[in-house]
Each structure stands twice: as C-alpha cells, then as structure tokens.
Amino acid sequence: MPHKPFKAVIPAAGLGTRFLPATKAMPKEMLPVVDKPAIQYVVEEAVESGIQDVLIIIGRNKNNIANHFDSVPELETTLERKGDIDRLAKVKHSSDLADIHMVRQGEPRGLGHAVWRAKAHVGDHPFAVLLGDDLIDERDPLLPKMLAEYDRRGAAVVALMEVDPEQIHLYGAAAVEATDDPDVVKVTGLVEKPNVDEAPSNLAVIGRYVLPPEVFEILERTEPGKGGEIQLTDALQELATATAEGVYGVIFRGRRYDTGDRLDYIKAIVQLAADREDLGPQLRPWLQEFAATL
Numbered sequence: 001m002p003h004k005p006f007k008a009v010i011p012a013a014g015l016g017t018r019f020l021p022a023t024k025a026m027p028k029e030m031l032p033v034v035d036k037p038a039i040q041y042v043v044e045e046a047v048e049s050g051i052q053d054v055l056i057i058i059g060r061n062k063n064n065i066a067n068h069f070d071s072v073p074e075l076e077t078t079l080e081r082k083g084d085i086d087r088l089a090k091v092k093h094s095s096d097l098a099d100i101h102m103v104r105q106g107e108p109r110g111l112g113h114a115v116w117r118a119k120a121h122v123g124d125h126p127f128a129v130l131l132g133d134d135l136i137d138e139r140d141p142l143l144p145k146m147l148a149e150y151d152r153r154g155a156a157v158v159a160l161m162e163v164d165p166e167q168i169h170l171y172g173a174a175a176v177e178a179t180d181d182p183d184v185v186k187v188t189g190l191v192e193k194p195n196v197d198e199a200p201s202n203l204a205v206i207g208r209y210v211l212p213p214e215v216f217e218i219l220e221r222t223e224p225g226k227g228g229e230i231q232l233t234d235a236l237q238e239l240a241t242a243t244a245e246g247v248y249g250v251i252f253r254g255r256r257y258d259t260g261d262r263l264d265y266i267k268a269i270v271q272l273a274a275d276r277e278d279l280g281p282q283l284r285p286w287l288q289e290f291a292a293t294l
Contacts, residue, residue: 004125005053006147006210008046011114012039012132013059013105018262028260029132030064034273037068038259039132040094046130047098049143054098055121056132057114059105066102071095110229115211116219124213126150129232131207133260135268140254142208149184150210155245156236158187159208161252169193171204172233174249187240187247192226192233203249205233206256215239 016028023031029039039056046054058065072091079088101121105114115129128143136142146157160174172192176185189200209232218235226233240247257268273279274287 003151006051007053007055007122007125007127008043008051009055009057009115009118009122009127009129010039010042010046010132011057011105011111011129012065013057013108013114014133014260015059015108016260018260019265027058027065030068031259031265033135033257033259033265033268034276034279036094038135039065040068040097041135041138042130042132043069043097043100045136045138045143046128048138048141049128049147051128052098053101055101055103055118057105057117058102059108069094069097069100108229110224110231112219112222112230112232112235115232116216116230119216122213122216126210126212129207129209129211133258134207135257135259136208136252137255137257137272140252142250142252142254143210145183146208146210146250149248149250153245153248154212156212156215156239156247157210158236158247158249159206159252160185160203160249161206161256162202163204165196165199165202168199168202168204169195171206172231172236173199173201174203174205175200176203176249179248183251183253185249185251187236187249190233190237190240190247192231203251205236205249206252208252209236212245214243 012027012029016023019028030037033041043054056065076088076091079091103117103121105117142159146159149157163171172190173194174187175189176187179186191200215235218238222230222235224230236247258264259268274283
C-alpha cells in the first residue's frame with residue numbers, strides 16, 4: 001500500500017553557543033545567510049521536494065522563528081503603500097511557504113529527543129528530518145533522491161558525505177556495503193563521533209534523514225549516549241542492525257554549508273553571494289582584489 005504523505009521535521013532547539021553573544025537572544029537558525037535566515041533555506045528545500053507539512057522543533061528564546069514564518073500585516077501594508085512590490089513578495093513568500101507548525105523541545109537532551117518530540121504531530125507518516133543549520137545548495141538537490149529511495153526500499157535513508165578522515169570525529173560515521181546504485185549504500189552500522197582510529201569509514205552522516213514512524217518507538221527507549229544526550233545515531237543503529245528493512249545511505253557529492261560553524265557560516269555567505277546575479281558581478285572582483293592584499 002502507498003504510504004501517507006511525507007512530513008518534514010526541522011530540529012532548531014540548540015543553544016547556538018558557538019555564536020555567542022549574537023545568539024544570546026536570537027536563534028542561530030535565524031542568523032542571515034546573505035538576506036534570508038538559514039532556516040528559511042531549509043524550509044524551502046523541504047517544499048521544493050514536495051513536502052508541505054513542516055514541524056519546527058524550537059527551544060527557549062526561539063519565538064523569532066515562529067514570527068519569521070508568520071504574516072506581518074503592518075509591514076505588508078507599508079510596503080504595499082510604497083509600491084515596493086519586490087520586497088513585499090519576499091516578505092509574503094516566507095509566510096506562504098508551507099503549513100508550518102512549532103513544538104517546544106523543553107530542554108536540550110539531544111537530537112534524538114528533539115526528533116522524538118515530533119511524534120504527536122508526525123503520527124504514522126514517514127518523515128524527513130532536516131537540520132536547521134545545515135544547508136544544501138538548491139543547485140545540488142539531495143532530499144528528492146532520499147525520498148525516492150525510501151519509496152523504493154521501504155527503509156530509513158540517511159545522507160552521507162565523504163569527509164577528511166581527520167574530521168570524522170565531528171560526525172556520525174557509517175559502515176556500508178555497496179548496492180546496485182553507486183550513489184546508494186546499505187548502512188550496516190553507525191558510530192556517533194568516533195575517534196579517527198575507530199571510525200568504520202570516512203562517510204559522515206550529514207543533516208538529512210528520511211525515517212519511518214517506527215523510529216519513535218526506538219527513540220522512546222533509547223538511553224542517553226555520547227555527550228549524555230539521546231542520539232538519533234543510536235536509534236538508526238538499531239534500525240540498521242535489528243530490522244528487516246535496515247537503513248540505506250545516499251552519498252551526497254554536491255555543495256553543503258554548515259552554518260552552525262562560524263568559519264563555515266562566513267564561507268557560506270561569501271559563496272552564495274558570489275554566485276548570485278544581483279551581487280556576484282560586484283562581489284567577485286572585490287574578493288579577488290581583497291585576496292591579493294592578504
């Protein structure tokens with residue numbers, strides 16, 4: 001039988017301590033990447049993949065996220081009176097993107113706990129998890145391939161990316177077997193943030209997952225793991241090793257921006273701005289001149 005439509009879950013309840021003091025009162029997901037907050041890129045990705053029902057998991061002091069996706073009649077009226085149609089369209093776009101819901105995590109107990117908080121909203125639908133500070137370039141779509149693999153195999157799907165082995169300790173690492181598709185592997189095991197000499201590969205789990213609703217039962221009994229938090233990786237390990245369907249990985253070879261890291265955040269702004277038609281022609285020559293002075 002065909003499954004129910006996919007929903008999307010975007011965990012955005014982290015404290016954003018790497019960006020303090022900027023994130024003292026502003027969620028890190030609301031930091032602008034050129035002229036849009038990071039989380040809007042993520043919601044747009046879900047929508048472009050055909051998902052219209054989006055749940056954002058928020059924490060304390062995250063009301064700015066809800067406000068951003070709400071309508072602002074007074075601002076819209078002001079722009080309309082001024083005849084500023086372009087900016088008016090941009091303001092309305094974020095309000096009309098999707099059917100967006102919010103739920104609080106309560107306390108930051110890990111990614112697995114944040115995903116578990118989506119249980120009541122997701123119900124028995126399959127769902128995609130998109131991390132709110134992990135941006136995938138729209139020119140290199142990833143989520144549609146993952147949704148298609150879920151449909152094809154009836155199994156959980158994670159996004160994998162080759163990283164420098166010296167950086168694997170920052171990610172969940174996957175042990176894999178080849179399939180009939182060079183861009184898809186069967187995941188046989190997962191380790192959260194392993195030491196370099198303990199990592200099963202340099203294939204890192206990045207911030208995109210497509211999961212069956214059965215994962216909530218596993219998360220409900222998952223004990224705190226690495227860092228004393230409930231890890232989604234631990235639940236995926238059980239899916240990979242203790243279920244008939246297992247877990248598959250889509251290997252991503254495109255452009256990704258980690259806006260949760262200060263240096264990568266700056267790089268993301270520069271790269272995306274340099275590629276834009278309205279900013280690139282002036283920005284690229286300046287970057288070349290600036291680089292020459294270093």
